[in-house]
Amino acid sequence: MNATLLPGRRSAVAAAMGLALAGCASGPDFVPPAAPAIGAADHPYTAAPLPAQTASAPVAGGAAQRWNPAQEVPALWWQVYRSPALDQLIRGAIERSPNLAAAQAALRQAQEIYRADAGSKQLPGVTGSAGAQRVRASQVASGAPHGVTYDLYNASVNVSYTVDAFGATKRELEGLGAQIDYQRYQLEATYLTLTANLVTTAIQEASLRAQHAAVESVIAAQSSALQLVQRQAEIGAVARQAVLSQQAQLAQTRATLPALEKALAQTHQTLAVLAGLPPGTSDLPEFSLATLELPQELPLSLPSALVRQRPDIRASEALLHQASAQLGVATANQYPQITLSASLGTQAAKISQLFTSPATAWTLGAGLVAPIFNGGALQAKRRAAEAAFDVAQAQYRQVVLGAFLDVANTLQALEADARGLRAQADAAELARQSLQLVSEQYGAGAVSYLALLDAQRSYQQSQVALVQAQAARYADTAALFQSLGGGWWHRDGAAVAAAN
Numbered sequence: 001m002n003a004t005l006l007p008g009r010r011s012a013v014a015a016a017m018g019l020a021l022a023g024c025a026s027g028p029d030f031v032p033p034a035a036p037a038i039g040a041a042d043h044p045y046t047a048a049p050l051p052a053q054t055a056s057a058p059v060a061g062g063a064a065q066r067w068n069p070a071q072e073v074p075a076l077w078w079q080v081y082r083s084p085a086l087d088q089l090i091r092g093a094i095e096r097s098p099n100l101a102a103a104q105a106a107l108r109q110a111q112e113i114y115r116a117d118a119g120s121k122q123l124p125g126v127t128g129s130a131g132a133q134r135v136r137a138s139q140v141a142s143g144a145p146h147g148v149t150y151d152l153y154n155a156s157v158n159v160s161y162t163v164d165a166f167g168a169t170k171r172e173l174e175g176l177g178a179q180i181d182y183q184r185y186q187l188e189a190t191y192l193t194l195t196a197n198l199v200t201t202a203i204q205e206a207s208l209r210a211q212h213a214a215v216e217s218v219i220a221a222q223s224s225a226l227q228l229v230q231r232q233a234e235i236g237a238v239a240r241q242a243v244l245s246q247q248a249q250l251a252q253t254r255a256t257l258p259a260l261e262k263a264l265a266q267t268h269q270t271l272a273v274l275a276g277l278p279p280g281t282s283d284l285p286e287f288s289l290a291t292l293e294l295p296q297e298l299p300l301s302l303p304s305a306l307v308r309q310r311p312d313i314r315a316s317e318a319l320l321h322q323a324s325a326q327l328g329v330a331t332a333n334q335y336p337q338i339t340l341s342a343s344l345g346t347q348a349a350k351i352s353q354l355f356t357s358p359a360t361a362w363t364l365g366a367g368l369v370a371p372i373f374n375g376g377a378l379q380a381k382r383r384a385a386e387a388a389f390d391v392a393q394a395q396y397r398q399v400v401l402g403a404f405l406d407v408a409n410t411l412q413a414l415e416a417d418a419r420g421l422r423a424q425a426d427a428a429e430l431a432r433q434s435l436q437l438v439s440e441q442y443g444a445g446a447v448s449y450l451a452l453l454d455a456q457r458s459y460q461q462s463q464v465a466l467v468q469a470q471a472a473r474y475a476d477t478a479a480l481f482q483s484l485g486g487g488w489w490h491r492d493g494a495a496v497a498a499a500n
Contacts, residue, residue: 030324036303045303059428059466065296075488075489075490088285093275124159195486204267205271271284319392427465431455
């Protein structure tokens with residue numbers, strides 16, 4: 001319904017504008033979900049309390065680690081490994097990463113969409129128009145025998161404004177703001193995933209390089225043993241079968257090298273791509289476990305802090321906020337919409353007189369559009385928005401549970417892998433002593449060649465397993481920092497400020 005307002009009706013326009021200023025938003029006001037209370041005070045994530053510190057082992061990467069709830073997660077958390085090469089690699093990767101660039105562009109896109117809608121929906125729309133017409137007046141109208149033909153020029157300014165009486169616009173902008181938050185936390189999640197993948201891939205490369213070195217060491221020892229057996233066979237001290245068995249053992253050990261070399265090459269190429277470089281890049285640093293330091297104190301955030309720290313939880317919360325705002329929009333759409341409009345224009349027979357002509361015209365109007373019958377579509381859309389909110393709410397709870405599971409699994413891995421490394425270090429030392437003793441006994445003819453082969457096999461397996469156990473402790477540490485959110489809220493110029 002449109003009506004040109006007479007002076008006596010201007011009070012109605014004023015009342016409508018007052019309604020716009022005092023308009024309320026439909027639907028529920030969003031409240032961030034409270035952190036769920038889980039576990040006990042001394043073990044909030046695990047079913048039973050963990051020891052005050054992990055086990056230790058007398059090897060590289062075997063230091064005991066302690067959990068410190070008062071310790072903050074550092075922004076540049078990978079620096080706990082005290083590796084300048086790793087720090088330099090990650091800093092360069094952050095500058096070059098296509099995934100980070102895409103996440104940053106998605107954030108800018110969401111911000112510009114918000115600006116566009118905020119400008120068009122919160123402020124009155126103003127348009128200008130101008131036109132020219134060739135007009136022919138009839139004889140009756142002009143008094144001329146054949147009528148009159150003349151030019152008519154016009155120009156006008158039009159203003160329109162949709163009153164947000166029931167908060168539809170407010171909720172729409174609220175939803176767009178939540179989308180910005182979502183993209184911000186997606187950016188932080190991408191940053192965290194990138195840095196964590198770089199650290200774990202570097203650790204994997206160091207592990208594979210150490211395993212390769214361990215196998216080569218075993219090959220050198222087995223080659224020396226083969227020479228000894230061959231000399232003994234030449235003088236008839238042992239049978240030819242002993243030489244063949246040692247050659248077979250050596251060949252089996254050498255057969256493990258190609259798989260390690262393939263895995264090492266692929267890991268190095270993966271590291272290059274993660275760093276934003278071509279896979280064939282050859283000037284990347286080569287990592288070894290000896291160049292990495294295992295931190296002895298580890299942070300441990302409480303669940304109430306974790307839900308504010310994890311980017312995936314904050315992103316899910318933003319989607320929940322967006323669903324809440326869409327529910328408000330669906331509610332507001334069930335109510336009338338009020339539009340105010342005004343225009344001011346002039347007309348002249350000559351274009352030079354267009355802005356000096358006394359022939360002016362203005363209009364002032366208001367329009368009201370109210371839903372009367374739509375077959376229940378608006379009610380159904382509101383119920384659909386309610387269902388979408390329930391979906392987002394359930395997904396948020398699942399993300400929170402998954403985050404708590406990540407922390408719990410990592411804590412268990414830190415403790416269990418520390419004990420595993422201690423046991424493996426003991427086993428490796430015993431295998432070394434056993435091989436040394438059996439080798440001496442075999443040289444003296446006190447034991448059979450089969451005993452020597454068994455000792456060599458045990459030693460080889462223990463060395464590879466020891467390296468894997470060492471690498472697991474470094475990787476577990478990285479997993480803990482990742483599961484706690486990565487410390488983005490402490491980073492200078494962070495894309496998002498942590499909420500209280």
